[in-house]
Amino acid sequence: MGTVFDAAKKEETTSALSIEKPKVVFVLGGPGSGKGTQCANIVEHFGYTHLSAGDLLRAEIKSGSENGTMIQNMISEGKIVPSEVTIKLLEKAIVEIDNDKFLIDGFPRNEENRAAFELVTGIVPEFVLFFDCSEEEMERRLLSRNQGRVDDNIDTIRKRFKVFVESSLAVIEYYNSKGKVKKIDAAKPVGEVFEAVKAIFAPVSDKVAA
Ligand code: ADP
Ligand code: C5P
Ligand code: MG
Numbered sequence: 001m002g003t004v005f006d007a008a009k010k011e012e013t014t015s016a017l018s019i020e021k022p023k024v025v026f027v028l029g030g031p032g033s034g035k036g037t038q039c040a041n042i043v044e045h046f047g048y049t050h051l052s053a054g055d056l057l058r059a060e061i062k063s064g065s066e067n068g069t070m071i072q073n074m075i076s077e078g079k080i081v082p083s084e085v086t087i088k089l090l091e092k093a094i095v096e097i098d099n100d101k102f103l104i105d106g107f108p109r110n111e112e113n114r115a116a117f118e119l120v121t122g123i124v125p126e127f128v129l130f131f132d133c134s135e136e137e138m139e140r141r142l143l144s145r146n147q148g149r150v151d152d153n154i155d156t157i158r159k160r161f162k163v164f165v166e167s168s169l170a171v172i173e174y175y176n177s178k179g180k181v182k183k184i185d186a187a188k189p190v191g192e193v194f195e196a197v198k199a200i201f202a203p204v205s206d207k208v209a210a
Pocket of ligand 1: 031032035141187188190
């Protein structure tokens, strides 16, 4: 019937990822909680490749793709782009990049994202890193981010917070029920947050030596 799940089922047997599955960590948290900042640190110290779903969608707009206008409209409104689009971009990046471990930042953003990704790729995350931060602090950070983003204005920020509470928290709860969530207090300064992140990523042997 043309739903994302039908498409996913069809693709299930053809996806390159169904043969060789990389290790995936989902990095989740509200807008401005510091996902991108900490992913850069994790890449440097632990050899992961960072894939930000938001960055991939913004690159797709810039590339002049036929979906560009739709994506631009969704981002301007803080809405979640249909899974089919985002998953294709993630799959393409994973297949093209020669690494076996990826941080997927800002995805899955809702139940549809989560279920479709699992169905299409067959990948189950090793764990989920959840950056927990108050809306007051996230709002302060977003309003001073200064990256020229169309969605870093107070109206869109409020819409993004609403979407996070109404759609994204359910994904974190889902993984929490499976014992996969590692929650970090993300309201602290960058260095302190990274100390907590390191404790999660460092191999057990390093922890003993430290
Ligand atoms: P996200 O990817 O979760 O939206 P970013 O990593 O882009 O968040 O961070 C949002 C803004 O907040 C950026 O300007 C960043 O420099 C800043 N920032 C990130 N982490 C912290 C922190 N722990 N304390 C203060 N500012 C931070
Ligand atoms: O994660 P980031 O803040 O960069 O995401 C920016 C926007 O990109 C989101 O508010 C949303 O409109 C879109 N997005 C999406 N689906 C995702 C990730 C991001 O639609 N999984
Ligand atoms: Mg980000």
